Amino acid sequence: MPLLEINNLVTAFHTPAGRVPAVDGVSLSIERGKTLGLVGESGCGKSVTAMSILRLVAAPGVIEAGEILLRDATGAAVNLVTLAEPRLREVRGGRIGMIFQEPMTSLNPVFTIGDQIAEAVLLHRDVSRAEARGRALEMLELVRIADPKRRLDEYPHQLSGGMRQRVVIAMALACEPDLIIADEPTTALDVTIQAQILDLLADLRQRLGTAILLITHDLGVVAETCDDVAVMYAGRIVEQAPAATIFARPRHPYTIGLLAARPERGGHAGRKAGERATGRLRTIPGMVPAPQNFPAGCRFHPRCAFARLPECAGAMPELREVATGHFVRCPYADALGEPRRLDEPREQIA
């Protein structure tokens, strides 16, 4: 039984210009203790999916359909879509913790680090102030902040970006949640600091058994931290598989394009000093469509190197299982995703 199960979630924004379906029929599940990477470009609906889980979608956004089931250790499920607000507050920060991209959006500049972590504990646990403060200290030690006693009484501005993100992680973990939703947790950080934070998350997951929903645009981050991957495009999941599978053999043309668009590091090993890289990077033509005008049929077809017309502009393809645990929303996926395919003539994709 998965810890979290999302079925056919639809979240739309009702703007003066019309209804904008940012999330349009998303289904996902996360097992206890596992990390699921939710990948996509800006506007694909990945963050709205995350906010929907906690029912934090701001007006004019509305969850229009679907269910979000959160299970406890006995397997009993609550539907977060219909859960009464007071009980939902117990879930937020209690059973589900959140980490956002920019740590300062989650930290209050006028309270000390210690007070803020202790507050999270006091909200969800029946403990005294002193116990909550003790817990805050423990959490700072857990996220490996040096000299945690002193840091307890410091304010967010006294910390570096990497340290602030550690504090946010400490807050998210303070009530021992079953699930952490991390929305681009390292995007604002430098690579050497990102490496520290990813390292920390992996270590904490192992020690505490917390499941993680990691939302990111960085395929490298996903490859290094996730068990499973779901790729979103234009409000829908287009491909879902175990991480090792998807990187070894991507099947959806969008995933194939994303992976091919990055220059390979050390990709010019045979290149002599002073020689230039030959050839061009492979691109996905066009741009990400806005939710107001998603194309008919397969939403990727106008940019797809493998599109067949008129079929691809007709009906929305179903997400189907092409290999065990590997789901792809493309009827031609069986023909695609041969590892060779990535090396095919570039004009097809360029």
Added chain:
Amino acid sequence: MTQPLIEVADLQTHFPVRKGLLRRVVGAVRAVDGVSFSIEKGRTLGLVGESGCGKTTVGRSLLRLVEPTGGSVRFDGRDVRAAGGAELRGLRRRMQIVFQDPYGSLNPRMKVRSILEEGLIIHRLGTAAERLERMTRALARTGLTAAALDRYPHEFSGGQRQRIAIARAIVIEPDFLVLDEPISALDVSIQAQVVNLLVELREQLGLTYLFISHDLSVVEYVSDDVAVMYLGRIVERAPAARLYAEPLHPYTLALFSAVPSVEPDRRRRRIVLTGDVPSPARPPAGCRFHPRCPLAEQVCRQTEPPATVVDGHAVHCHVAAREVERAGGDAAAAAARMAELMPVGGAAAPAAT
């Protein structure tokens, strides 16, 4: 070896730190603190480093968008720092910049026509008809049509805006472009389009680039030579293929290993640095990287490491210098030894103090 188009020697750009009622200068942020490099015509130097290392300030100092406080910048043999008035204007026609954020760098109240034409008018290039022709040509080169001229920036996507920013830079036909994180604000599927465009323009127009980025893969792809900056200094510089195949500086090694990769065999050897980058207002004595360096020795805390150069590969590191000497000047052997010396992993590493 041709004459370098741009030559920078011991460039320093310090920003004053003021305090108190009288706003007295009490110190300086040494954003750029002794940087030297040169770029030959038609070539591309990649400048990499983490935020706060000074790479953006280097780019802006070359164009005097911020005033350098020391050192020299020569463009095509002329002293940029001494240039004033008309001479500086003349130099700036030949040196342009493209910024990271195409949302912030284009005036939302100006039509694309005015954005592109401004430079042509300032530099008195052509009649109205000629200006239109130049603008149309610049847009065509960046993959846009003349129809863009009568639209506002907000009508375009991020990738298209960056194309407009590039058109603005090339419309006055410069020789040299500073590209300051030109693709960082774009979506992954759009980044490759803009990188390809920049590479094509370089070939078609014979442009010289300073390509500033924290994206190591893209820098490797675009650059002929790459310099790595840390806390206001260049710590290592080499031809791109050499630097990526045989990095010598511990910081470069750690930086390369920190980038998450989708290739499984690349992943395991991660060097996790402890701590954060110190403030450029109080750079550490000796080698600036020593507080975070796993190989730091006594000498690193006291003496600033000079450049060790093998075959055009320059590194500022006492340990690397010793290894190069031991290997009898064989950079590949020294690089292999440095990689061995660096500790891998770091799960137990504490955060900064």
